[in-house]
Amino acid sequence: MSVVGVDLTATIEALLFLTPEPVEATALAEACEVSLEETEAALETLARALGETGRGLVLRRLAGGWALSSHPETEEAARRLLAKPRTPPLTAAQAETLAIIAYLQPVSRPEIARIRGVNAESATQTLLERGLVEEGGRSQFGATLYRTTDLFLTLFGLDSLKALPDLSAFDPSPELEEELRDRLLRAGEARLSEGAGTAVDAPGAGGAGRQPELSVAPDPSEDPEPAEAVSDA
């Protein structure tokens, strides 16, 4: 086994802790560089250990994969702790990502990345975490689509999405009767191709670079479009 110091069960616990989506046993085996049998034995050990009293996590088999979740009996305490949404100031990356989702929804992450010119992964993850956006279906290419939530409307004091501010004040080319989406994509691509846009000016300023430790990369296969490859790392 390649992992030293901590054993396989511990490593699998850590991996499941880090991934919000269920992970298949084969993916765990690959990551730990062990056989599927060893992985399944370790998952069993983990399930047993978590089943003991004194543990607040449970191992669950979901959608063909494995996931950790909080123990259902801790939900009341969780509601009390998390009842009030956390609303720290939005970073520039978060505000841009949220604005794109708000005005264009539903929108996929690759599209957000193309508009921003940098990977939108970490900002999207934070917005998901804070409940400002949520997943809503799949694009025709299979990419997850995002939309804003009711919490978003409440936190921005909006009755509905129709109450979003008018863009005319910020619109540099109102004479163009194009769709907002097309114009955003065009501007994003122009920034990228110029090579002088955010992606270059601010190394590390994009999605994954911003606060990656606090975020977890989803399966990259979710984002089949090439723009996602524009990482600033």
Place this chain on the structure above:
Amino acid sequence: MSVVGVDLTATIEALLFLTPEPVEATALAEACEVSLEETEAALETLARALGETGRGLVLRRLAGGWALSSHPETEEAARRLLAKPRTPPLTAAQAETLAIIAYLQPVSRPEIARIRGVNAESATQTLLERGLVEEGGRSQFGATLYRTTDLFLTLFGLDSLKALPDLSAFDPSPELEEELRDRLLRAGEARLSEGAGTAVDAPGAGGAGRQPELSVAPDPSEDPEPAEAVSDA
């Protein structure tokens, strides 16, 4: 205690699992409807339990709160599973700007620039984008003031700003300070002596106090060495 079925330690484990950012002990106590003392005892029990072999998570005190993170020895496997780029390390300019903000906060950009001798805009912008610093009020002259964020503390493994060493820890040693002074003044002479055709090796720069060195004028005529001898170029 209000939590039934799972004990307090387990509930705290679950709460920390759900919250991506460090949570203060008082907030945990409130959520679990127990005293702070009980909470702290439970946190200790949890830390001990996680410290045992076979566990892939670590309990950490960060940014004034408590957080769960993966065990660093599982990093290799995590990188393979998450296929996520590493956090881009800070550039020298970003690290220096961050250090100035960390030690002097709240501090304005002109102040940062003055210390660095160079425009601090792009470095500050990147730090803002990465969520390591944030705006915090205005100086009396109306300049935006910057301070570090909890994310900074979290990512740098700090419980509070007090955990940073005192700035005087980075004072140059008296010998180094002397050498700095000495070499700098001699460099000034070299430049000037170019016109006179004589380079001066300042012997008088080793003494006491600050001002004195500046006024110890080695008479160029005392220097027996012609300029050519100074160089081995």
Place this chain on the structure above:
Amino acid sequence: MPRPGRPSPLRLVDLELDLEVFAGPFDLLLTLILREEVDLLEVDLADIVISYIDFLEARGELDLELATEFLVLIAALLELKSRLMLPGEEIEELLELAPAEAAQELLERLLDAHRYRGAAEHLGSLLSTQHGYRFRSAPLPESIRRARVPLASAVYAPARLAKAIGVLLELPAEVNVDHIPMTKVSVAERLAHVRRLLRRGSFAFDEAVADADRVTVAITIFALLELYKQGELEWTQDEPFGEITVTALAGARSDPAVLGAQRAAR
């Protein structure tokens, strides 16, 4: 003009410094001063400082006010030393407090740069030790997420969203090529100009490029080099940054007919 037998001072190119890595001029100066293998006596401090400031300017990071302040400090240091090198009795008369204070300030600021550089290195190493600790980041379970809306209140301004979209809608400015005056000034034009001046026997380079833009200055230098190569003139400069005097050489072929013939021959 290089003096025979005297090696020219080390310039930036000789030092193999990667300017990218410096956090600012103080950092550069500090690195240079502390570099043991480099004897500062051999270093052309002015060249290095100016080259670095050029570099910063090229990157759009130069703050003119800061650069000026920095140069003033360096200049004060040099001025102080120059005064100190004058014979004893003159020091009393000439030594004012200002340069000494400015030099002292430069030293203080270098010391400060040293401190923050140390602090920056410390932060960098802290960050790298934290590399293996990853945090979970996942949306809250549905049941808890739903419970939060009633307790939420408006804390964010909707205008922030519109502004963010406004920024994203901006098309990058087209690359401005106006400052590249491809054919505004030709070498032939400047050749003629220089030759006109040469008829006087000699002239100052500054005079030849009075009120000219940078490209014109550069092309004027090409023209002078060309004429130097052809033996029509020589130029002298008594000291670095001093005036450049251009003198016609005897027997120079400066009549327009010859110029025309030369051009035709090319």
